[in-house]
Amino acid sequence: MSAAVQETKAEAGAPLLQADGVSIQFGGLKALTDFNLSVRQGDLQGLIGPNGAGKSTAFNVLTGVYQPTQGEVRVGGQRVNGWLPHQINHLGLARTFQNIRLFRALTALDNVKVACRAQGALHPEGVGLGAKMKGAFINYRDWWRALLLTPRFQQEERELTQQAEHLLEVMGLSHRRDEEARNLPYGEQRRLEIARALGTQPKVLLLDEPAAGMNTREKADLMVLIRKLRDDFKLGVLVIEHDMKLVMGICECITVLDHGETIARGAPAQVRSDRKVIEAYLGDSYLESQGGAA
Numbered sequence: 001m002s003a004a005v006q007e008t009k010a011e012a013g014a015p016l017l018q019a020d021g022v023s024i025q026f027g028g029l030k031a032l033t034d035f036n037l038s039v040r041q042g043d044l045q046g047l048i049g050p051n052g053a054g055k056s057t058a059f060n061v062l063t064g065v066y067q068p069t070q071g072e073v074r075v076g077g078q079r080v081n082g083w084l085p086h087q088i089n090h091l092g093l094a095r096t097f098q099n100i101r102l103f104r105a106l107t108a109l110d111n112v113k114v115a116c117r118a119q120g121a122l123h124p125e126g127v128g129l130g131a132k133m134k135g136a137f138i139n140y141r142d143w144w145r146a147l148l149l150t151p152r153f154q155q156e157e158r159e160l161t162q163q164a165e166h167l168l169e170v171m172g173l174s175h176r177r178d179e180e181a182r183n184l185p186y187g188e189q190r191r192l193e194i195a196r197a198l199g200t201q202p203k204v205l206l207l208d209e210p211a212a213g214m215n216t217r218e219k220a221d222l223m224v225l226i227r228k229l230r231d232d233f234k235l236g237v238l239v240i241e242h243d244m245k246l247v248m249g250i251c252e253c254i255t256v257l258d259h260g261e262t263i264a265r266g267a268p269a270q271v272r273s274d275r276k277v278i279e280a281y282l283g284d285s286y287l288e289s290q291g292g293a294a
């Protein structure tokens with residue numbers, strides 16, 4: 001870790017994202033049990049575990065897609081249980097999905113612009129009728145502005161385009177600016193998803209299997225890129241990833257889930273030699289491939 005990042009971490013203070021004793025149950029299935037997590041600025045953490053361990057469920061609970069059966073989620077110190085995903089996003093939490101969810105028929109630029117616009121818009125925070133009515137009023141006002149092409153709307157459009165172009169450049173996608181998302185190669189679609197998440201100006205970025213489907217070269221580039229995003233955008237990053245080389249290579253702290261329970265947490269070296277982790281996930285073949293035993 002660079003001295004600059006260590007310094008940033010020391011200043012980081014309070015967690016940007018926190019889960020305290022979070023559990024969620026689907027019928028009789030305990031998908032996540034007593035899950036605790038803390039992400040601060042400058043963190044690059046991993047979340048791993050076998051298929052069905054509860055990793056995506058954890059992301060869904062943290063981002064408001066699912067409501068926890070028990071426990072508390074805080075974003076920027078604010079309790080967000082019961083909040084909608086876009087409201088939580090507005091507090092500074094953005095994510096990508098395991099199955100890419102781009103606007104397939106929109107250009108790369110427009111995919112990112114949509115996210116930049118969402119952040120620029122005022123989203124009333126909280127739950128309840130007051131927030132809903134305020135939201136409806138804002139939507140109505142913005143609709144008229146767009147319809148009448150007011151000078152302010154046009155100025156905002158220019159600024160959004162510049163922001164989106166910058167993010168495409170950061171993600172190495174400038175050459176795809178005007179191509180429809182569905183026509184991009186798979187690896188580039190994954191990077192476009194990250195550009196779109198960055199468009200909402202997050203403080204914490206959750207990446208769900210960002211390297212899935214990428215070739216070795218693309219994965220290596222992605223590792224460098226994720227670190228750079230963490231540093232340049234002053235983010236806290238949490239990554240779900242099955243590629244152990246990538247997770248062990250970039251994450252400073254790794255949480256391991258199995259059947260919804262946290263079975264280990266620590267630095268890569270500590271986690272990969274943990275007997276429970278080897279038994280549940282890595283397997284002895286992984287150890288052998290690394291040339292050692294626990």
Ligand SMILES: Nc1ncnc2c1ncn2[C@@H]1O[C@H](COP(=O)(O)OP(=O)(O)OP(=O)(O)O)[C@@H](O)[C@H]1O
Nearest residue numbers: 026029031049050051052053054055056057058098
């Ligand atoms: N909406 C839902 N309704 C019912 N069960 C669910 C729901 N979402 C997840 N589950 C179950 O919760 C468990 C955890 O699933 P989850 O998708 O979080 O695992 P995962 O660790 O992300 O797995 P993978 O690595 O395969 O993506 C699984 O048994 C899954 O079938």
